[in-house]
Amino acid sequence: MGDLPLEVKVDIPNGKSYTQPTGLFINNEFVYPKDKKTFEVVSPSTEEVITSVYEAKGEDIDIAVDAAIEAYKSWSISAPETRQKVLLKLADLVDENADLLASIETFDNGKSLQNSKGDIALTAAYFRSCAGWCDKITGNVINTGGSHFNYTQRVPVVCGQIIPWNFPILMLSWKLGPVLATGSTSVLKSAEQTPLSALYMAKLLVEAGMPKGVVNVVSGFGKIAGAAISAHMKLDKVAFTGSTLVGKTIMKAAADSNLKKVTLELGGKSPNIVFDDAKIDAAVQHIIAGIFYNSGEVCCAGSRVLIQSGIYDKVVETLKKAVEDIKVGDPFNPETFMGAQVSEVQMSKILQYIESGKEQGAKVITGGKRSEGKGYFVQPTVFGDVKGHMKIAKEEIFGPVVTLIKFDTVDEAIEIANSTEYGLAAGIHSTDINKCIGVANRINAGTIWVNTYNDFHPMVPFGGFHSSGIGREMGEEVYHEYTQTKAVRIKLDTTGFK
Known part of the structure; x- marks a missing residue:
């Protein structure tokens, strides 16, 4: 505890070696948590420890949220082409590192390499799709007669995001793509079973040109770090993918704190x-x-x-x-x-x-x-x-x-x-x-x-009815999940017109 470097060398069974970050990713840097506690990451296919990573707790979440709030001041008003450039570069980096990312995912999650490669291809495709939306998140002008001028804006949010262990990189993209496209900022927690690929993706976010604090990635446990995100008073939104039971807990925490916006992608029996x-x-x-x-x-x-x-x-x-x-x-x-x-x-x-x-x-x-x-x-x-x-x-x-x-x-x-x-x-x-x-x-x-199944596309929304969740991932609908509507109504003085 406390003597683990912030980066370690990891040898993958298929002969690949790479440098794995282990710290918390806050303000574009890997840092130690306050108490420097770590937890082990086990490979499901070998039952052996891959490495350990540092665990975030409540006070670390506070620091990450403050970083996201500070970044929001400039990122939320950044030009669409600035955000688009980051997303397109990120997609290119995912493609360039596809073999390594797939290998990390397979080693950490246990899924087959052919499944992991499919995940990586979908990840790059989704980031590119989100890039195309950056300048299309628009408001409306509303006609209520000549006495007033009315318009709406889509306002980005500061959010917490909690992703599952079954598709670590792909679910990270489903969460972070809309964040980057809308001008929102985030604290994202990976699943404790599969933290490695999210931390590696954080390195690519920096390389893609993402400003400090826009996305902060933490490893940790749901009952500690996840609970801190769900109940955080400074977050505007929480997004979760996982079980229905945990989703209900998160929704209750969001309601009991500050009634933050919630999206939940939960279980199914399809x-x-x-x-x-x-x-x-x-x-x-x-x-x-x-x-x-x-x-x-x-x-x-x-x-x-x-x-x-x-x-x-x-x-x-x-x-x-x-x-x-x-x-x-x-x-x-x-x-x-x-x-x-x-x-x-x-x-x-x-x-x-x-x-x-x-x-x-x-x-x-x-x-x-x-x-x-x-x-x-x-x-x-x-x-x-x-x-x-x-x-x-x-x-x-x-x-x-x-x-x-x-x-x-x-x-x-x-x-x-x-x-x-x-x-x-x-x-x-x-x-x-x-x-x-x-x-x-x-x-x-x-x-x-x-006449197909598990057939996804970035432009097709995904989400459920009933106990399967609230809100949608992907498609046009997701950009409404990561923004709030602001209406502006201006009373006009028309007395001087002739």
């Missing part, structure tokens, strides 16, 4: 519906992408697959074979699709759900166990004969476990799809476009994918 007229081979590939991508650690995972009775047996047969062909293991192997779960705690939770499914009478079609050997690996698991009352059909597992549910009619499919407290995403597979649109209109979810 239905993925396959109709009799679907193209089975394509649908099966989208089912796999929907649940086994990123080792199943995806908030919008298509974890409930609803299959119409006419093709149920054929889909099960095709899916079983395809799932058993999924390569699980060493995440640095280019052929590996499914890496490790993020932690031993998460792996144990997933295995408990699998046992629950067995005990409640669901049939294991394939998988159902921990993979042998070192690392937190779980076999991709498919359950059949699943009933709506079972825990595996109702609760978010956040792992590579999918439940198959048979249905007969369109109305039955919609009823099953909507029988959840969540409303994040859904998938529809059919060759009848009229059916697809009709079903999409009746499903209660923020994102509906048709």
Whole structure:
């Protein structure tokens, strides 16, 4: 404690070495926290300690917030082209460092390298999209008659942001892109399980030309640093991605402090519906992408697959074979699709759900166990004969476990799809476009994918209904989340006009 350098050398199993920051990133510098306490970072695929990093506590959050407030004075009124230049340079730096960033992400999170590379490509694309919005965040002129002149402005905010462990770099981009585009400033806390890539990205922010204090990155625990951000009296907004349970805690803290603006991107138990007229081979590939991508650690995972009775047996047969062909293991192997779960705690939770499914009478079609050997690996698991009352059909597992549910009619499919407290995403597979649109209109979810799944684009908003959250990421909508509307009404003196 206290003797860890602010940067350390890290050797990655794929032969790469790099210099990893370990301090808190405040005012464009890596600094020690007040009490110089550290915590260990463990690689899920090796179960070995990668390094330690410094932990932020309440007083450190105060310092970071003050830095963000000071930076806001000039950044909030900076020219759009200034902010655009930073974002475009940042995107270029992400591309230039793509192999290293993907390797850090895989080592720290456990996901496969091919999944990490996809994350990095999406990150660069999103920063470029945000750059295009810098000069398009406009207000309106409102006509109320000749006696007054009225206009609105979009005013940026000082915000706290808390990102999850399943997509560390990608979720960082979803949070920081709008901050940089709107002229807002931020204190961002990474997940304690995966702090490394956020700290490395902080180095790239400096290299991109970001002024001091605009973005401050801290490592730490949710119950300490996260709680301090959520309840901070000087922040205008808090944005969180993570579980619904924690999201409720953050919303309460925001309300009890200063009623700060809140956006929450939370959990899901998303239905993925396959109709009799679907193209089975394509649908099966989208089912796999929907649940086994990123080792199943995806908030919008298509974890409930609803299959119409006419093709149920054929889909099960095709899916079983395809799932058993999924390569699980060493995440640095280019052929590996499914890496490790993020932690031993998460792996144990997933295995408990699998046992629950067995005990409640669901049939294991394939998988159902921990993979042998070192690392937190779980076999991709498919359950059949699943009933709506079972825990595996109702609760978010956040792992590579999918439940198959048979249905007969369109109305039955919609009823099953909507029988959840969540409303994040859904998938529809059919060759009848009229059916697809009709079903999409009746499903209660923020994102509906048709003949695809987990298919994101920077211009398409993402977020959920009900217990899946409040507000939206990406698209035009996100820029409203990171600004507040100011209305100006001017009474005109028209008496001298002739």
